[in-house]
Amino acid sequence: MDKAPFTQSVAIFDASERLVDWSAGFGEEFADAASILSQGISARDIYAMCLLPERALDLSWASGGTPPPVFEYINNRRSIAVEQHLGANGYVFRIAQSTQATPQLHPSMLDESAELLRSAALQISAAVLKRREQETHRLHELALTDGLTGIANRRYFDELLDIEWQRCKKSRLPLSTIFIDIDFFKRYNDFYGHLSGDVCLKIIASTLRANLHRPRDLVARYGGEEFTCLLPETDLRDAAHKAAELEKAIRALAIPHGKSEAASIVTISLGVSTAQCIMGDDSSVLIRAADQLLYDAKAAGRGCVRSALCTSMG
Amino acid sequence: MTNLPTGLPIDLPTEAIGSIPRSETLMQAQRQYDAGQIDAAAMNAFYDEAVQQTIRELENTGSRIITDGEQRKTHSFATYSVEGGKNFAPDGLEIPFSDGHVRRLPRLTAGPFRYALSAAETLPMAKQYTQLPMKQAIISVSALSLFYPSEAIAGYSREAFLDDLIDEQEKEIRGCFAAGAQKVQIDFTEGRLALKLDPSGSVLNSFIELNNRVLARLTDAERQSIGIHTCPGADHDATHSADVDYAELLPSLFELNAGSFYIAMAAEADPERGLKIVARYLKPWQRAFIGVIDVNNPDIETPEEVCARIMQAARYIPLEQLGTTDDCGFSPFCDDISTSRATAFAKIKARVEGTAMAVEQLASQNGVLHG
The missing domain is CATH 1.20.5 (Single alpha-helices involved in coiled-coils or other helix-helix interfaces)
Incomplete structure (x- = not known):
């Protein structure tokens, strides 16, 4: 039912209201009459073929010489503004365009x-x-948004990573990401129960968020007990510093964890990767690098940060 | 377009819009009640008597589905739901009619918006008097939205008001179905008026969106049992928007997520053109009840005239999507005495008989008798 939208429709009629010339848009505006549009066809015949309000193509004013003010009508649910002028030898110029302008009162x-x-x-x-x-x-x-913690979800993180990757690449700015895992969280869940586990996730999420202060920084829940931070315009030194801050902030919560081998409280492990000078379009290399560094942190005994430049771009 | 496969029975549903002129007795009682001369219990007895009488007479027209004649809609089809509400003042917006008279809407003075009178409560009072299926007409949320004044109400934003409105209307529709309504009709007469106020169509589209927000809360089956009534207004034999072209209204109107549409057509200057527009834009799951009775014309149509109008409609609209109706209610406002009750019932009877006649003619064209 929907016809191709036109933005402008132009037609010229002679003093006898017969079509002289017209644009493709006019053919779309009066689509029902497309089969009869030809030089010499009368405006009345065109209108008669169409299911449109009469004023859409009423040139009767031309005999009096004064064109009516610009008016609007609705054509297949689109608002059309029509402007008409009288030219030399009684020629009528009719210009119509789709508009959202302030409507006139009837x-x-x-x-x-x-x-x-x-x-x-x-x-x-x-x-x-x-x-x-x-x-x-x-x-x-x-x-x-992640339903449990209220922070961004993985989908949002992935979308933003792509956007920031392109922006930082274009502006030759560094881009860093931090991958975070709660140490021995499965044991925490098993020992304290899933409801306590959920509370723990919420507290950690809000603490991570509270420690990212710049508008462009983002923390997201990446998976079960995995979080990730996106730090645009941040080099490796600053990103590693931020990671250390986050690790300390979680430690400061002092949430008891009776089944952790890393400490008697809840701790996190962090992997930091920085693309100092972005090349290529594959942002996932940064994720893979940070993920690998997270494993390195775990292998080093957990509750610590491992960081490195991302060197595998393109 | 009599395009049913040969051999299938033809069923053309026919329904009234809703309102029947009040009797002089009821109008007198309403005046006395408004003046504080009789109490609510006495007024209710008058309403009850009027509903009983109206239902009896509607049954006598041969209608297969009826209303209560909107006898309990106090002063009008548009305002009944809020009359008596403490947060309303009488000095709201005015709706101008073609003969120069105006109807004034109430003005909301404070939140929250709540119905003072629910059609879901009055429907059971009518149902006890008939075995026939009943249709309940209610006013649209877009019409009710005009109760909010131009100046914002402190502490009650338009957005909060619209949220309340939608909640109330959802409750109203569900209540009507729960009370046994076979169909619920939403009176959307302001749809055509909206185009007159704003020829760009943005107000109309917002009105449609507002109503669709209510309809979106219902099931598919419930939406199929909901009808939308559009007309140019009918009050004292005058209209408020008859000069608005259907070519501008109907393409948007059918975007309402409802199964039935009751479309004034008998009084249209060029019904054939109107029917072509209906046929073009009506969606496959929608049924158009075409107006075959001109409620503003005192002459009573003959069944033959009605039949001719239906045969004309059937040339454009598939039979399985066609129904018949009156162009509008006969007395949407309580004091409109331009049409007598006798005339209203005679016109309804003509519609019922004319529709039956058309079914016979269409069946014989189609090679079957109606089922």
Whole structure:
């Protein structure tokens, strides 16, 4: 049912209201009459083929010489603004375009109460649109947020990583990522129960988030007990420093962990990787490098940071 | 477009819009009640009597599905749900009609928005008087949205108001179905008016979105049992938006997620063109109940005239998607005496008989008798 949208439609009629020339847009505007559009066809015949309001193609004003003001009508659910001019030898120039401009009040209702009514209706319309935008935003947030911890989810992290990868590459800026794993978290869950495990995840997530202060920094829940941080415009030294801060912040929580071999409290292991000078388009190399460094941290006894430059790009 | 496969029975449903003129007795009682001369219990007795009487007369028209004639909708189809609400003032927006008279809406003065009178509560009071299936008409959320004034209400934003409105309407529709309504009709007369207020169509589209937000909360089966009524308004034999072209309204109207549409057509200047527009934009799962009774014309249509209008509609609209109705209610406002009750019932009877006549003609064209 939907026709190809046109942005502008132009047509010229002679003094007898017969078609002289027209643009492709005019053919789309009066699509029902496409089969009869030809030089010499009358405006009335074109209109008669179409299921459109009469004013859409009413050139009767031309005999009087004064073109009507710009008006709007609706064509297949699209708002069209029509402007007409009288040229030499009685030629009529008709220009129509899709528009979202402020609508004019219907001429038969130009009085104060009609204006009030219209104003109220327009404000309701604006409120409906505002609610729609809020709902869209909420759904977007839901799709990108981890339901348990309230921080970003892996999908959001992946999307943002790609965006920042391209931005930092273009601007020749470093990009760092930190991979984080809660040490012996399965044992924590088994020992304290899953509800306590969930509480522990929430506390750690909020602590990590609280320790990232720059607007572009992001912490996300990557998987079960895995978190990740994205630090744009951050070199290896600063990223490793931030990782150490995070490790200390979690340690400071002093959440008891009776089954950890690393400490008597909950600790985290961290792998930090930095792309100092980005090449190529594959951002996953940074993830793989950080993941490998996380394993190195675990192998080194957990509760510590391992960091390195990412050298396997392109 | 009589395009049913040969041999299949033809069923053309026919339904009234809803309102039947009040009797002088009921109008007098309403005036006395408004003046504080009779109490609510006495007024209720008048309503009850009016509903009983109206149902009896509607049954006599041969209708297969009826309403309570909207006898309990106090002052109008648009305002009944909030009348008596403490957070309303009488000085709301005015709706201008073609003959120069206006109807004034109530104005919301504070939140929260709540229905003072629910159709779901009045429906059972009518159902006890009939064995026929019943349809319940309710006012759309978009019409109710116009109760919020131009100046924002402190502490109650338009957005919060719209949220309340949607919640209330969902409750109302579910309540009507729970009370036994076979169909629920949403009166959307402001759809056409919206285009008059804003020819760009953005207000109309917002109104449609607002109603769709309510409909989205229902099941597919419930949505199929919901109808949308559009007309140019009918009050004292005048309209508020008859000059708005269907070519601009209907393509958007059918975006409403409902199964049935009740479309004024008998009084249209060029019904054939209107029918072509309906046929083009009606979705396959939707049924168009075409108006075959001009409620503003005092002349009573003959069944033959009705039949001719249906045969014309059947040339454009597939029979399985066609139904018949009146262009509008006969008295959406309680004090509209431009049409008598006798005329309203006679017109309804003509619609029922004319529809049966059309079924016979279409069946014989199709090679079967109706089932």
